[in-house]
Structure formats: structure tokens, C-alpha cells
Amino acid sequence: MRLTPFSGPPLTFTARLHDARTATVIGRLLGLAVVVCFATGLLSHLLQHPPGRLADLLPSRPSWGYRFTQGLHVASGTAAIPLLAAKLWAVYPRLFAWPPVRSVRHALERLSVAVLVAAGIFELVTGLLNTFQWYPWAFSFVPAHHAVGWLLMGALLLHLAVQWPRIRDHFTRRSPGTLALPAADGPDRRQLLAAVAAGAGAVTLTTVGQSVTPLGPLELFGPRSPAHGPQGLPVNRTAAAARVTVASLTGWRLAVAGPRPYVLTLEELRRMRQHEVTLPLACVEGWSTSARWTGVRVRDLLELAGAGPGARCRVVSVEAAGAYRVTEMGRAYAQDPLTLLALGLNGEVLSLDHGYPARIIAPNRPGVLQTKWVGRLEVL
Known part of the structure; x- marks a missing residue:
């Protein structure tokens, strides 16, 4: 040629x-x-x-x-x-x-x-x-x-x-x-x-x-091993990157806004009925791994605030800034019994990097939307 x-x-x-x-x-x-x-x-x-x-x-x-x-x-x-x-x-x-x-x-x-x-x-x-x-x-x-x-x-x-x-x-x-x-x-x-x-x-x-x-x-060339990280789970966004510290969480409360708004301390959340689910954490970079999560069902928290069975939910993190500081969950996610406000991971209290004191874990949801350091839930 x-x-x-x-x-x-x-x-x-x-x-x-x-x-x-x-x-x-x-x-x-x-x-x-x-x-x-x-x-x-x-x-x-x-x-x-x-x-x-x-x-x-x-x-x-x-x-x-x-x-x-x-x-x-x-x-x-x-x-x-x-x-x-x-x-x-x-x-x-x-x-x-x-x-x-x-x-x-x-x-x-x-x-x-x-x-x-x-x-x-x-x-x-x-x-x-x-x-x-x-x-x-x-x-x-x-x-x-x-x-x-x-x-x-x-x-x-x-x-x-x-x-x-x-x-x-x-x-x-x-x-x-x-x-x-x-x-x-x-x-x-x-x-x-x-x-x-x-x-x-x-x-x-x-x-x-x-x-x-x-x-x-x-896996020889994968950029991330899903088995490595605090509590056996990798971390993409650390608490330091989000400017969340133990001192900034002093006096933390969960505010739930709705027809009947209320506020809960961490101890009050722990006294509520706890559920354990095994769900994967899957991130957009391609890595994923399953873990055992313990916490309170989001739908139960919304119901206490007067939400109906078809309510949606907005989740707000206490972090100062971030592209996903505020996220929303449609009806299917908010009402799914597997969706938790998680307080524990693999039998331990959440570490700070994994969202202590509370984070969202939901099925079939990107990792960036599994909001960490949750400070507020809003009934939509």
C-alpha cells in the first residue's frame, strides 16, 4: 500500500x-x-x-x-x-x-x-x-x-x-x-x-x-484494593478532606425536619430499634465491597417526623463543603427497609473517616450518595 x-x-x-x-x-x-x-x-x-x-x-x-x-x-x-x-x-x-x-x-x-x-x-x-x-x-x-x-x-x-x-x-x-x-x-x-x-x-x-x-x-494493576482501609473498607473522602473533626462534632444532634420535626442525640439513636444489613459500597471509580451495617431505618425516622408512605428524603451532611454534601433519595430508596442511617460498620462503631457518628447506606446507590457525617434529614 x-x-x-x-x-x-x-x-x-x-x-x-x-x-x-x-x-x-x-x-x-x-x-x-x-x-x-x-x-x-x-x-x-x-x-x-x-x-x-x-x-x-x-x-x-x-x-x-x-x-x-x-x-x-x-x-x-x-x-x-x-x-x-x-x-x-x-x-x-x-x-x-x-x-x-x-x-x-x-x-x-x-x-x-x-x-x-x-x-x-x-x-x-x-x-x-x-x-x-x-x-x-x-x-x-x-x-x-x-x-x-x-x-x-x-x-x-x-x-x-x-x-x-x-x-x-x-x-x-x-x-x-x-x-x-x-x-x-x-x-x-x-x-x-x-x-x-x-x-x-x-x-x-x-x-x-x-x-x-x-x-x-x-488484581495486579487495580488502583484500589477493596479489602484495605479502616474497618476493612476503603475511604475515598477522608474526614480531614471534608474538614470534619471530633471537636466539630461535639454536641452533635440529628435533626429530622417534617410535619412533626424532632432532634435526636447519638445515644437516643442507639436506643432505637437497630437493624443490620449487608450491602455493598460501590464507588464510581469501579471498586466495591460488601460490609455489615448497623443502624436505624430511614423510613422509621421519616415516619416519626410525620412522613407518609410515599415520602422522599433530603440528606444533609455536617461537612463544610463538598459536591455531594446535600443529596436526595427518591421514594424507593427512602422507603426501602435496607436503607439505614448507619451507626456501625462490621460490628464496630463507625470510624470518623467512614462517617461517624452517622451515615447513609442504601441499596443500589452510588458511593458518592452514601452521605457521611449526616446532620439533618428532611421529609420531602
């Missing part, structure tokens, strides 16, 4: 593996990973930022739902990294084709490829760094990651529409000239695809243990 770049001597690409069929096969795997990653990421965004009254439609069951979907989100995104690299390797000679635009269709193709590649790299790089909680940029990660995700899907759909005839031909094996590969080309297509699949599988298996407990022993 002889291609002319913008200047200089012509470049020659002789490897037959830089062909449409190889790119199509890798593209199927990459497309599947991207679609799964986008769908689970969209669900995560809806759970974290439910628009308007949609909050009441979000389900609290299965209790492990968010743990599964967010783990799948991070795993599919991780698998997409070597797949994207392989896809770019298979098609990169075409990026040097000259002239850069030959027709309207070709212009659309080039535009879709440029946006697709840029958005894909942006999503995978920022998503990977988010799992390490490293943000070397000035913009806010969540809205940028969400917006570019939509841009990526739009570019992908445009790319598929423009390339569909070629994809269809190679998908249905209508191009017999690309089936046979000469021995001089080195590894054939099957060996290349096997290597790509093995690479994607390897990076996934060695990182997914942070959310899939049975695979924990295989």
Missing part, C-alpha cells in the same frame, strides 16, 4: 494486516466495549444526577445493581484501551492518505474519524485517571466525561453510517481478496486477533478484581 503524506517522500505500508477486514473485526469488539461502557456510564450518571421527578422512578433493587453496572463500566472501559490501540494500528495508514478530502462522503468520513478518535481517547484516558482519582486538568471530570460520551456516540453512529457498505461487505466476507495472507507478512489475522483479545482480557482480569471479589487475587 503506497500512500502520500502532506510532504516528503511517499510512505509505503506493505503489511496486509492493515486492511479493512482486520479493522472491521477489531472494530466489532471495540464497538461492543464502547456501547456497554456508554450505557453503564449513562446509568451511573442518572443515578448520581436524576433529572427532576425521575428520582422517584429509580429502583433500589437489586441491592447489588450499581456494584454490577459500575464494575462493568470500568471493566469495559479498561478493555477498550488495548482494543482502541489495535484498531488505530490497523487503520493508521489511511490517516496519511492524500488528498485529505476527495468528496462530500469522504469529508464526512474523515470528520467522523477525527471526532471519534479524539473523543475515544479523551474518554478512555480521563476515565482511567479517574479510577486513580488523579485529575491533572482544570475542568470538572463528571460533566466533561458525560458530555464527551454523547459526542463519542454521535461520532460512532456517523462513522457507522458512512462506513456501513464496507463494514457489511467484510462482515459477510464479500471481499475474498483479503482472506489469504502471504507468509512474509508474519503473524496472520487470527494470531493478531488472538493477541489483541488476550491483551484486552489480561488488562481486564488484572484490574477487575477491585469490583469482582472472587477475582481479587488476580
